[in-house]
Every structure is written in C-alpha cells, then in structure tokens.
Amino acid sequence: MTAWKRFLHNRLAVVGLALILVLALSAALAPWLAPYDPTRQSLIEKRATPGAKYWLGADEFGRDILSRVIYGSRVALLVGVLSVLIALAAGLVLGTIAGFAGGWLDAVMMRGIEILLAFPYLLLALAIVAAMGTGALNTTIAVGVWGIPTVTRMVRGSVLALRETEYVGAARALGAATPALLRRHILPNVIPGLVVYATLFMANAILLEAALSFLGLGVQPPTASWGLMVSTGRDVLLVAPHVATVPGLAIMVAVLAFNLVGDGLRDALDPRMRGSV
Amino acid sequence: MLTFVVRRLLLAVPVLLGVVFVVMLTVDLLPGDAVTLMLGEHATKDAVAKLRDHLGLDKPFLVRYLEYVGRVARGDLGRSIQQNRPVVSELADTWPATLQLTVAALVLAAGAGILAGVASAVWPNSVFDALARLGSLFGLSMPIFWTGLVLIVVFSLWLNWLPVGGAGSLAHLILPAVTLALPSVAMISRMTRAAVLDVLREDYVRTARAKGVGELWVLGRHALRNAFIPILTLLGLQSGQLMGGAVLTETVFAWPGLGRLMVKAIFARDYILLQGAVLVFALAFVVINLLVDLSYGLLDPRIGRQG
Numbered sequence: 133m134t135a136w137k138r139f140l141h142n143r144l145a146v147v148g149l150a151l152i153l154v155l156a157l158s159a160a161l162a163p164w165l166a167p168y169d170p171t172r173q174s175l176i177e178k179r180a181t182p183g184a185k186y187w188l189g190a191d192e193f194g195r196d197i198l199s200r201v202i203y204g205s206r207v208a209l210l211v212g213v214l215s216v217l218i219a220l221a222a223g224l225v226l227g228t229i230a231g232f233a234g235g236w237l238d239a240v241m242m243r244g245i246e247i248l249l250a251f252p253y254l255l256l257a258l259a260i261v262a263a264m265g266t267g268a269l270n271t272t273i274a275v276g277v278w279g280i281p282t283v284t285r286m287v288r289g290s291v292l293a294l295r296e297t298e299y300v301g302a303a304r305a306l307g308a309a310t311p312a313l314l315r316r317h318i319l320p321n322v323i324p325g326l327v328v329y330a331t332l333f334m335a336n337a338i339l340l341e342a343a344l345s346f347l348g349l350g351v352q353p354p355t356a357s358w359g360l361m362v363s364t365g366r367d368v369l370l371v372a373p374h375v376a377t378v379p380g381l382a383i384m385v386a387v388l389a390f391n392l393v394g395d396g397l398r399d400a401l402d403p404r405m406r407g408s409v
Numbered sequence: 410m411l412t413f414v415v416r417r418l419l420l421a422v423p424v425l426l427g428v429v430f431v432v433m434l435t436v437d438l439l440p441g442d443a444v445t446l447m448l449g450e451h452a453t454k455d456a457v458a459k460l461r462d463h464l465g466l467d468k469p470f471l472v473r474y475l476e477y478v479g480r481v482a483r484g485d486l487g488r489s490i491q492q493n494r495p496v497v498s499e500l501a502d503t504w505p506a507t508l509q510l511t512v513a514a515l516v517l518a519a520g521a522g523i524l525a526g527v528a529s530a531v532w533p534n535s536v537f538d539a540l541a542r543l544g545s546l547f548g549l550s551m552p553i554f555w556t557g558l559v560l561i562v563v564f565s566l567w568l569n570w571l572p573v574g575g576a577g578s579l580a581h582l583i584l585p586a587v588t589l590a591l592p593s594v595a596m597i598s599r600m601t602r603a604a605v606l607d608v609l610r611e612d613y614v615r616t617a618r619a620k621g622v623g624e625l626w627v628l629g630r631h632a633l634r635n636a637f638i639p640i641l642t643l644l645g646l647q648s649g650q651l652m653g654g655a656v657l658t659e660t661v662f663a664w665p666g667l668g669r670l671m672v673k674a675i676f677a678r679d680y681i682l683l684q685g686a687v688l689v690f691a692l693a694f695v696v697i698n699l700l701v702d703l704s705y706g707l708l709d710p711r712i713g714r715q716g
Contacts, residue, residue, distance in 0.1 A: 144546075243427070250425070251428065251431075251690075251691060252649035252650070252691070253649050253650045253652070254654070255652070255687055256431075258671065258672075259683070259687060260435055262436070262675040262678075339550075343552065343657055346554045346657065346660075347656070347657070365558075366558060369558055369561060369566075370566055373566065377558065380551075380552060380558065384550050385550075387549075388546060391549055392546065395546075
C-alpha cells in the first residue's frame, strides 16, 4: 500500500486535510467570503451578541467577528508557512553542513544548538521580538528562528546515519561528488521526516504567533490576527465572553487540523510508528 | 555516579554562558539606539548619557558581555531601568509565584497524564482509549491563553466557584494550574501510552504473565518501571513548555510571577530586567533536565555506571 493510500485510510487525517483546505480557501477568498469589512467599526453595535446580522457577534469596536476570523486565517497561514520555510531552509543547510563536516565544526554547531534549545519554549521568540520589535514580519522571523534548532538537529541526525549506510558508501566509492551524494542519496531520505515535522511545526507556529499576538508582542492592530482578537476580547471577557472565545476556537481548529494531518503523515510514511506517540 | 554528576554540571556552565550571550546579542542587534528607545524620544541629554554610562554601552560588546558574566557570577544582575531596583530583588519577589504555579501544573500534568496514558495502554482501542486520544489531540491544539479565558468564563463567571485572577489562596491557584497543565497532560498521556504499549510487547512481560504473575504486578514492576525513562525525559522537556506557558498563564490570570514580570520588562524595554528573567528561566530549565538525567541512574543502574 502506498503512503498516500495509507494516509487516506486514516479518517482523522482526512478530516484534518479537509479543515486545512477550508482554511486555505477562507484565506484566499477572504474579501468575497467576509460579509463585512474586517476593520469597519460600528460603535453603536459594539459587543453585539451573535445573531442574524453578525453571525458570530461583534467586538469592542463593533467590528464583525466572523469577517475578522476569516481575514485572520490569512495572517495565521501566512506567518505559519513563512516561518516553516525559514526553519526548514536554515535547518536543512545547517544540519547538512554539521552532519557532513563532522569534527570541530559539527561540535561547535551542536553546542550552539544546545544553547538555543536551553531557552524554554516561547522565551527565545520573546527575546527576539523584544529586540527586533513587534509586527507581522518580526513575528514570522521569531517563530521561524524558534524552529531552526530542532530542524538542524533532525537533519544532522539523519545525515549522520545515512552517511554510514552501505549504499552511500558505495556511491562514494564509485566516485560520486558530495553535491550528487546529497541530492541523490541523502536528501530524498531526509525529506519524509521533514514533511512530517513541517506539518506539526505549522501547528506550533500558528499557536506561537497567536501567543505572541495575544501578549501584544506579535501582529499589531488593526490587522485581524486571531491571537490579537482574543487579547482584545479579554478586556470585555466578563460582559461579552464571545468576543474572546470565538477567535480562540478558530486557532484551535487550525492547530488541530495541522496536528491531525501531521500525525496521519507520520503513520503513513512510517507504518512502524503507527499508533505511537 | 559522582563523576557523572560533576561532568553534567560542568557541561551546563557553557550552555548558560551561551544563553546570556544570545540574549545580550539579540538586544545588541536592536536597530537604532537602545537608550533612546528605553527612555523615549523626549529624554534629556543628561539622562541619556547617564543611562549609557550605567549600561556601559560605549564599551565593545565582548567587554560588556564579560563584565556582565563576571557580575552575574557574583550574584549581581544589575538594576532594573524602570523601577531602579536590583534585578535580583525583582526576581526574588516573583519567582516563588512562578515556582508554585509550574510545580502545581507539573504535578497535575504528570499525575493525570500518566494515569490516562497507562489506562489507554492497558485497554487499547477501548472507548476510554478513544476518548483519551481525542482529548489529548484537543489538549495539544488549544491555545493556552484561550483555555484560561474559557475556564474563567465557565468557573468564575457562570458557576462563580473560583476567582477570576490574582493570587493568595489555593482557590486562586486552581484555574491557572489546570490551564497550564492541560497541554502537558495531553503530551504526557500520549507518550505514556506509547511507552507502556511498547513495554507490554516485550518478552519479559510475556514471561512474567506466563509465570502467572498478576496483571497489576506486571504493570507496576515491569511495565511502568521500564516505561518511566522516556516519560521522565518528556517531563524534563515539558518543564520548558510549562515555563513558556507560565508567561501566558500569568498574563491571563494576573498571577504575580516571573512570566508577567518578563512581559512587563519587554514592554518597558527594560533589557537589564529581561536578561535577568530569561537567565533565571534558562537556569531552571537546565537544572531540571540535569536532575532528569541524574534520576535515570536511579531508575536504571546501568546508566549511572557508564558515566
């Protein structure tokens, strides 16, 4: 059975994939799907409860929450995808160098990675944002940099293991140059693991962006970011709980979708792992 | 065992030196003048000059780094810019609250997570297993700050059972600790389930069962003991998650801890205070993982002796 077929047999993973498609569509078609302009304020309708006019209610400034949730999917996916690309690109390059070079360069790079991993979750991103300032771009960079150490370690591990395999040794003995070795024999074997990691990282990237924005250190108003929306709603939590809780549901659904697909991909690509962790 | 402990301790030192280096470097890479950013554009020339001098900003980066490390080694983390108090006392005021919160969350997470994971592994593919696995998927996907707000709405606003925020009594601790623990419960139960399932497939478990050893004894004596090493590793890593999560939880529940202090320091651009707070978090993380490494030796005597 091919990996793809195994993936399709996993009902939860297919649900996740469908949710991701919905998210992608809402991000792409936001201007047509959103019933209102996400920044249009209507102060007399502030904190309107969900109803016929505003399906999911209105926030503190009378802005339509549904429209903002739809537009928010753009920020979540864009920050997520770009930060995944940053983490993958940098991690792939650094991990390959460390794994191939070995010796002191590998040792130095791995100590550096250990230092970055000694930052408890979120704190490295917080330090970066504290230094560079807030905003969507800096948030993306902070989230991406947070992922680099793990990817680097993963890639280095696979490169080290693959370097010792017989077929790579054979290719080398036949005179294959390093770039060819990498392209033909090493990278194709590193990629599946990375695809799984990238999907699960996407889930964490969305969470991290939301967390930074919630703290006021990520995406800035008036951009519709889910984390930021929860933060605005927090001020009126006791009088209008829907303002904070509805956007949080969007975050949860998006993160859940990527987690489901990530789990499904892992099981499909490596059937031995099925059901574990 | 002693050499193992000493070697691990020595290895932690360069990591912490590196953490300070990275934090100072990120602050140093800051575009524009740090002092103007800290004091605002309307600061007097005198104040700017004074702060520059206080921070030693005219010296090269490496000199400042070494000076800072030297002072930290003597227990001096500098004075916070906003409050003009020793950073050490600001940290001393807040760390007990964070410790209380994270320890409560860790105990909750470990207890609930291991119980759920073992139950899932003992009755795989049962209704409980399905619910636990689905629950853990949700647990991993809920943003922690949102979970906190939802719990406030349910337990403080609707049921009126627990306070909305603040600290002081056990009742104040419940919601923040549960909020902070939830993602870790999910993670730990998943990991425990996998680890116990793995061990239950081992030959020695089959042998024990064949000998007629009771199921509870098999679980306690063989399965859990051996499954504990990966679980313990995860607990160490989860402590890092908990500290990061504490920043969010403390913000949601107005919990007077290190995390909230850190966020305040970032907003106030108080980099001296920020450096100190990050250092404390990283130190705690490194120490916890050191303890985890050391406890492997207790669970599995083979590990300590190699060291």
